[in-house]
Structure formats: C-alpha cells, structure tokens
Amino acid sequence: MVSSSADALVRLDLNNPVFQAHLLGLQKPERHAALNTLNKIRQLTWNQLYRDGGLKWEKISGIKLPPDIDAIYSLRITQSRRATAYRDGDFIRLLTVAPDHDSTYGRK
Template sequence: MGSPDNPIRLDLNNLVFQEHLFGLQKPERNAAMDTLRKIRQLSWGQLYRDNGLKWEKIVSVKPPQGIDAIYSLRITQSRRCTAYRDGDFMRFLTVAPDHDSTYGRK
C-alpha cells in the first residue's frame, strides 16, 4: 500500500464504470468530471479527510478476490461511485444509479 502522502492516480478503464459515467446527463457528467479532477489533485491522506467526497468502506458487499475492500465516494451531489485502492491507484468500478444501490441494498 502506498503512503498517505502519495498523490492519487486514477484508473478509469473499467468498462462498467465508463458506461455509467458516459450515460450520465450532461450536467451530472460535468460534475463527475470536476470531482475526478479534484481527486487527481489530492494525496491519499487528503482524500481520507475530505468530508465532501465521503470515502467509505462498503461492508455490505464482499469484495472480489484480490481486492481488500471496496469503497464508495460521492462523485456528484446525488450519486456515489465504487472504487478500490491498489497501491497509489484508485480503480473505479461503478457509478450507482442511486445512493442505496451503492451499498448493495435495493
């Protein structure tokens, strides 16, 4: 695991994440891009302390093999996305259609 002082590197290559991101309406897609731009400028320690992004471990969903934990974070005012940390990379998985589905409830 990388240091909390290391800058976050984004991995947006997951096809499901891309479909969800590109499927957003333009205002929400722009807000998501602003959030991604912000995350890129943070260190991991700053991310953990950021009250706006709300990086939270999802305990209700078992992570896939090889992944320690899945986290959710706010990507727009009304949507959260899922991601996991892999060294200095934040690897994005999904953009949830609503808040509850992020946590496996619905």
C-alpha cells in the same frame, strides 16, 4: 496490492468498462460534475482523500471480495450519485457510478 504512501498523489484508473458506461451515460450537467470531482481527486494525496468531507469516502461492508481486493469503497462523485472504487497502491480503481445512494450499498 502494491504498497504506497498515504502522502502519494491519488492516481485515477478510469478503464473499467462498467464505470465508463455509467459515467458517459450521465446527463451533461451530472457528467461535468463527475469529471470535476475526478479532477479534484487526482490533485489530492491519499490522506487528503480520506479526510475530504465532500467526497464522503466510506467502506462498503457485507460483500464478498475477490482475494486481491482488500475493500470496496463508495465516494460522492456528484451531489446525487456515488461511485464505487478500491485502492490499488497509488491508484483508485473506479468500478461503478450508482443511480442512487441505496444501490451503491446493494439495498433496494
């Protein structure tokens, strides 16, 4: 993982094909809400992202991680959906958009 400052602006990585399929598969109003959230995130510093109450940045525990990833997080990307992501230096690497809250955490 690349080191970075908590005061650095968050940089978006939207290149994960699973994330792209989930994002582009959303209905138009939800897709627009998700894009608005992503636009908001790219204007924040990491400190601001961590503290933003609307995004509800939360660490997901109890899952096995690859050795190069310290933690997986969930964040609110629309009112009804959460995305999963991890931090890699100044980048937020987006992984999925969950269809509901429980599936974000691997619950049924």
